Amino acid sequence: MKNLEELRMMREKVKRDLALRTGQHRIKIVVGMGSCGIAAGARDTMNELLDLIEKNHRTDIMVTASGCFGFCAQEPMIHVYVDDQRPVTYRNVDIDAARLIFNEHILNNRVVEQYLFSKGKK
């Protein structure tokens, strides 16, 4: 049997871990995972992003998948939603691009022009 303090700590830890999945996220990254995205390496892109989030101990960032949205030649594509800013869509996001976008956009809130596809409405 654990003492009360241990249980409390466990509860806090689980709460933190769950923040990763339960919607209280400041940043959301959506990876295009249609047939086109997958064929272009979107799974590698997603895993790189998950690795980076883990390495940076960021529980306020969520990564999720969507289907194809019609620009197959530009895959892998990702959408980045930060707070209530305009969502930004990137194209040709391979592993290196994912690293760059994570360091610049996610960590420092600077849009990476090199891979920019479009900016959405608020």
Next chain:
Amino acid sequence: MKDIADHLFDIFENSVNAGASEVIVRIANTENHFFCSITDNGTGISGPEVLDPFVTSRKTRRVGLGLPLLKKAAEDTGGYLKIKKREEMRGTTLQFEMDTSHIDAKPFGDLAQTFADIFFAWPEMVFKLYISTGGSEELVLDFQRLRLEAEEGLVDLLKLRKHIYEVAREELKKIDIG
């Protein structure tokens, strides 16, 4: 699609797009015959025309290549791909088989990674993986149970990815995959 791992992920995405909340995968691999069945509870397909690349219900583009490509990959090895609407309830069942010793067979790729990816790409999905060996079937992965355990603090959520990957890899090794 360079390997079976990519194809599996792709079929899974089809299920998600069809509004499925539950997907059950069964695989077996004996004497160079890889069998895979995927059952979901999505909207179901209308007929065999889904295997035609120029038939698609989506509006973002007019061709759908995922299924035709997998069908071709299976048939190239002397195998098959079947897809049908479930009769007892809403949903679709897809089955394919391929001869993995055939010279045209696609490599498996990292199947274990596919299952780990599914867990994170669609966090709400009910997903079960069964592996058959010699007539008996074993439940290898159950995402719902893993999530419950994570909520109770028994499994660290951040470590889950690695955990799923390792469980899947271990079990797949038993049937000579990976």
